[in-house]
Amino acid sequence: MLTGCWDRLEIEDRAVVLAIAIDEAKPHEANESSNATQILKDPNSKKGLIRITVQIAVPGRIPLGTGGTGGVPAGQKPVWVLSSVGSTINDSLMNLQQQLADRLFFGHLRVIVVSEAMARKGIENEKDFFRRQPQVRRTVWMVVSKGKASDIMRATPQLERVPTLYLVAALDHAKEMGKLPNNFLGVFYSASSAKGQEGSLPYLDLKKESNVEIAGLAYFKGDKMEGITTPLQIGHFMAMKQINPGGYSVITHIPGSETSVIFQSTHRKAKITTEIINGKIHAKVVSQIEGDLREKSNENLTLTKETIKKLEQSIEKDGKIGFEKLIRQTQKDGCDIFGFGEEVRAFHPSYWNKEIKTKQKWEEMYQEMSVEVSLRINMRRIGTKTK
Secondary structure, eight states: OOOTTTTOOOGGGEEEEEEEEEEEEOGGGGGGSOOOSSGGGOTTOOSOEEEEEEEEEOTTTSOOSSSTTTTOOTTOOSEEEEEEEESSHHHHHHHHHTTOSSEEEOTTOOEEEEEHHHHHHOOHHHHHHHHHOTTSOTTOEEEEESSOHHHHHTOOOSSOSSHHHHHHHHHHHHHHTTSSOOOOHHHHHHHHHSTTOOOEEEEEEEOTTSOEEEEEEEEEETTEEEEEOOHHHHHHHHHHTTOSSOOOEEEEEOTTSSOEEEEEEEEEEEEEEEEEETTEEEEEEEEEEEEEEEEESOTTSOOOHHHHHHHHHHHHHHHHHHHHHHHHHHHHHTOOOSOHHHHHHHHOHHHIIIIIOSHHHHHHHHTTOEEEEEEEEEEEEOOSOOO
16 A cells, blocks of 8 residues: 655755756767767768757755855855767767766756757757656746857856856846746747747847846747847837736937936737738737836926827837837748737638648748737836926
């Protein structure tokens, strides 16, 4: 009746992987690997080699407290960074296992970093592996790095003793502040699998001080990365998708003066509708953004109701241009990250089943469809005084 502990695996006997980085590898780097599999030696393989870099938690060195060293001797790192080369992600991990005494464990994996070069080449094999791996959670962050993904694994941020936890905190806090959509691994799987939508991932840039900048969104067509947005376009995307809270700011001039002001969004409302006009798809995006006036360059200028109204109209005009630019950019690449196709599937199923049917056909139609954008700005707070 009692199973007992006959199949237990002590935590000290596990190699706990906290983060994985995936990069391209040169052919001559194959000699660095242990060659645990024969796939690595396959001369007919059309896909190049890949290098994985992992952060493995060292038992007893992970700090448990907020102050001091948490019992960790000075000079000893809480993680162990290792790398291996292989033909596929599974091949690379098997070669890495040859270098370790303990079994690799992915139950505490928090971040998967893919280099831009690898993402543009295609991550079909990597995505499929992590999707089938039962230990990998769907709440893992998957990101694209501007340079080598391995550089992020070896970064040493000053605000956190465990590099992976700093990276996770940066992404989680950006999401809480309205700077980033909640595009973790499970969301990316769902968007990539949908017939009328494409997936997107955070695009990171590692700076000199080991700090990480959220440089935009990397959007995909199937399993291949097609383009990158700017940081401000993340706000445009979130405004059209009604992802709250608001967090991005814009600086603009008050019409008729040289005074500049900063407007920060706090709340977003949006609705996407589609209709069939003369056999063609027409989409309409209605967005409403509420926010605060955070700063003005001239304290002597009085903000009247008329001035605020003109300022709202100016921001609406510039914001509409930004929204339309982002839509045209994704249309040019054939990447519907907004989910217009899913709206067509949901509300016009007969048209979809007759005219579109497949994801490839929708990529072609998305490039030609017309989109109308309507934006409204409401300023709720302008400060304790207006002059």
